[in-house]
Amino acid sequence: MGAVSLRGVSKSFGVVDVIKDVSIDIAEGEFCVLIGPSGSGKSTLLRIIAGLETASDGEIHIGGRDVTDLEPKQRDIAMVFQSYALYPQMTVRENMSFALRLARRPKDEINQKIDQVAQVLGLEKLLDRLPKELSGGQRQRVAMGRAIVRNPAVFLFDEPLSNLDAKLRSQVRGEIRDLHHRLNTTSVYVTHDQVEAMTMGQKVVVLRDGRVEQAGTPLELYDLPDSIFVASFIGSPAINMMNATIDADGKSLALRDSQSRLPVPGNYSAFAGREVVVGIRPEYLEVVSHDTVDALPATVRAVETTGSDTTVICDSPVGQILVSSKSRSPLHMGEDIALRVADGKALLFDKQTERRLTPSA
Structure with missing residues (x-):
């Protein structure tokens, strides 16, 4: 035993x-x-x-x-x-x-x-x-x-x-x-x-x-x-963190220091108006055209590849953002893009307690 x-x-x-x-x-x-x-x-x-x-x-x-x-x-x-x-x-x-x-x-x-x-x-x-x-x-x-x-x-x-x-x-x-x-x-x-x-x-x-x-x-x-x-602490590349507020209708996230909005990843209507920290793993971000609606505008700062993995480092209105994938990237430094979050893949944490919020069923 x-x-x-x-x-x-x-x-x-x-x-x-x-x-x-x-x-x-x-x-x-x-x-x-x-x-x-x-x-x-x-x-x-x-x-x-x-x-x-x-x-x-x-x-x-x-x-x-x-x-x-x-x-x-x-x-x-x-x-x-x-x-x-x-x-x-x-x-x-x-x-x-x-x-x-x-x-x-x-x-x-x-x-x-x-x-x-x-x-x-x-x-x-x-x-x-x-x-x-x-x-x-x-x-x-x-x-x-x-x-x-x-x-x-x-x-x-x-x-x-x-x-x-x-x-x-x-x-x-x-x-x-x-x-x-x-x-x-x-x-x-x-x-x-x-x-x-x-x-x-x-x-x-x-x-x-x-x-x-x-x-x-x-x-x-x-x-x-x-x-x-x-x-x-868990995850490499590190998770992306950004400050936001859940809109009064509970249907979107208003990103701090940005005009951008992202869809809420679930039913968080009970937390409408709450200040939150949004966590998004780099592999759950998709690079899309710079004029895409409900996406975060960004500019490519660098592209790092290890051969099997690629990490794109981006500058955005909410700070540095990392995007990772298993495929090679054609992006180059200075290119204007936008970043879209995979459905339901953002994590919301209470700004004050730093604990994860659980969506309603």
Whole structure:
């Protein structure tokens, strides 16, 4: 049993509150990603689950056991660190077997487990090498192997890929995902990289200033963010934000600092006259003729392409707007265009509370 449950967990360092009343349920076998900007408390929260930090308040349960006051070795967890944390004087085999040797497991059992895990991770030919003789990706696989041989109830990952280059990061990300599918062990993964969060997480928890801003599946956070913060933090290129007012009849949006109007994406008549922030993902904007009605006039500032993706950066009366697509763009700098929003694809947030408004049925 490896379900993880946090109930009202808080952590203070002196007068500074780092974690504030966090409650999270992670199902057995679930891959949960903790994400947030620097200083949001995600690594501290992971260390509290591991027992490396003591919670100032609240409870931590692992596999149905209250482990709040237990030492790390009593929690049945294994942690993979950003810095690998390998013993430099030990070979790969010795690093991977260290915990089993401490537990005085039989030598034959240790060798069998090491050989099995090394085969899974592609480390068979590296077992007699020292960490300094390995690449960054190989060291990270050794660190994962050391965790796997213990067969813990929960894996904890603290930004394990941040020291790797982009290509290797993508490769090891896939390896971790495949391992989770094979082992089905509950995993809690800390990252600041939203690509990792979106591609690996079954559940994603967005932290902000020590609190849970929103938790859900990657697509729930992307399509239905609860707040301006989540909408802005999740997604690349970043979501476009513009100030507006819902007209008195509830049928259109009057954009601030512009003569332009956009159609309301649903029944928001209950919020008529409300000041809002409109969020539009770059892929939901279509480039149309500059004289199109119910579209936002703009001028092309730049066109960026990666080969498979194109981003058009535009200047508009409401500020800079990004438009993204999978097709090549014939647009050029200085060209006058207009931008039309795909039906129902704008998100409306209350200007004061910054929370998403829900349209009436």
